Amino acid sequence: MQFPAADNAGYVPPGEGLRLLVPQDNCVLGVGTYQNGYESVPVNWSGNADCTRLTLHPDPADSPRNEADVPSSMRHGAPGGGVPAQAVVDWDDGSQTFVSGIVQLRERDGRIRKLADLKLPWAVKQTDTSDRGQVNSAVRSGSRLLIGGGETVSSVTTPFLYVSEDRGASVHRVTLPGAPGGWSQTTAGPMAADGAQVIVVGSYSSNAFTSAPTGTLLVWHSADGGLHWTATTVNGLPTGTVMTGAFRAGGRWFAVGDISGAPTKPDVPVLLTSQDGVAWTKADTAAMGAGGVVAATVDAQGHPVLVGSLRVPGKNPQAMPTYCGVVWTGDGTPTGWQRGELGCHAQPPAAVTTLANGTVVIAGNKDLWLRH
Structure with a gap:
């Protein structure tokens, strides 16, 4: 992986860098952000012929800005040049819908067209506590596009769902009901669809x-x-x-995520299953070992593949942590998981997808793993 920072070895904040892997031809398109020395900018990665390397395209380093005469507080650094997205949906004609605060269509030949604007509230700076909105996921159900996320307005957080009948050219909002008593203090997180059946999982649990x-x-x-x-x-x-993935395998719905053990215990996976998408059971994950689930896919045989990360603190408070990557392969049942180790690195695995040829691709900000 070409590293998503201008110094090629520096710090990438949690949640930045590579976020998504999208199948494209015989490899993937990576979607995420790049630390240009001043801010996070959107970037995309392209794969080589045998999908053993992902390279920034366009490379922000090829378009530096001369800002020597600009006050440091007003500098922005090199633009990323990538298509931003928190979620990407594939269509049968090879086009893809990229969803962030706006909806864009990427044609098969790479051309980009802006479609709808979700008009989400946004904060001027990441440190602001003002109103803001965030897309977390998107899926298709037949020809219908569904976009989920959440927004905070006047310190109240609520989920949102947008529906489009034309691949995102126009959207309308659908109300997600609250729990008994009207409570809905969460955002819409991972989504999954199987025909007309669709589930949306809350981003996190609340008290x-x-x-x-x-x-x-x-x-x-x-x-x-x-x-x-x-x-x-x-x-x-x-x-x-924190819930990070949802999918259907073996005739069941699965929702997966991370139970934080900070500061003294390791994170562990959380696994919820349902036959009908309505009644859910929390599975016992003790046998899966430590590590929170960060991403999930279903392989060509219909078996789930979960990718996890285990944070290992440095030897002293000033030392940077390392992250040990984990992969679990399942058989479509709540308990049939086999664990594998991906090694310990400065950057954790962050995304996973399955290609049309059956290859499973896992990637982080520096490393790439393939299972053929």
Whole structure:
């Protein structure tokens, strides 16, 4: 992986750098951000012929700005040049819809067309506590595009869902119901679709119900392609559990994520399963070992593949941590997981996808793993 920072070895904040891997021809398109010395800018990576290297394209280093006469507080550094996205949806004609605060269509030949603007609230600086919105996921149900996320307005966080019948050229908002009592203090996180059946998993668990001893997670289900929704609560999760993936395999729905053990315990995976998308069960993940799930895919045989990361603190408070990568392969049941190790590095694995030829691709900000 070509490193997403101007100094080629420096610090990339958590959540920045590579975010998504999107199948493209015989390799992938990487989507994420680049640290240009002043700010995070959008970038894309392209793969080589045998998919053993991902290179920034265009490379921000090829378009530096001469800002010597500009006050340092006003410098922006090199632009990224990539198409920004928190989610990407593939279409049968080879085009792809890239979704961030705006919706863009990437044609098969690489041309980009701007479509809809979601008009999300946004903060001027990342340190602002003002209103803001964030897309977290997108899926297609037939020809319908569904976009999920959340926004905070006047310190109140609510989920949102946008629906498009024309691949994102126009969107309209659908209301996601709250839990019993009206509570919906979460954002719409991972999504998955199987025909007209669609699930949306809350981004994180909250302790909004004062009677709940631990966290409560909202999960939504639609049986008509995302037009109408019902809400279900899953109780008994530690408050702050982060959900990172959702998929269907072996006739079940799966929702996966990370239970933080900070500061003294390691993170561990969280795994929820459902037959119908409405009633959910928390699986026992003790046998899976340590490491939170950061991304998930389903391989060519229909078996789930989970990618995880285990943070290992430095030897002293000033030392940078390392991250040990983990991969779990399943058989479509809640308990049939085999664990593999990806080694320990300065940058954790961040994304995974399955190519049309069956290759599973895992990547982080510096490393690339392939399973043929």
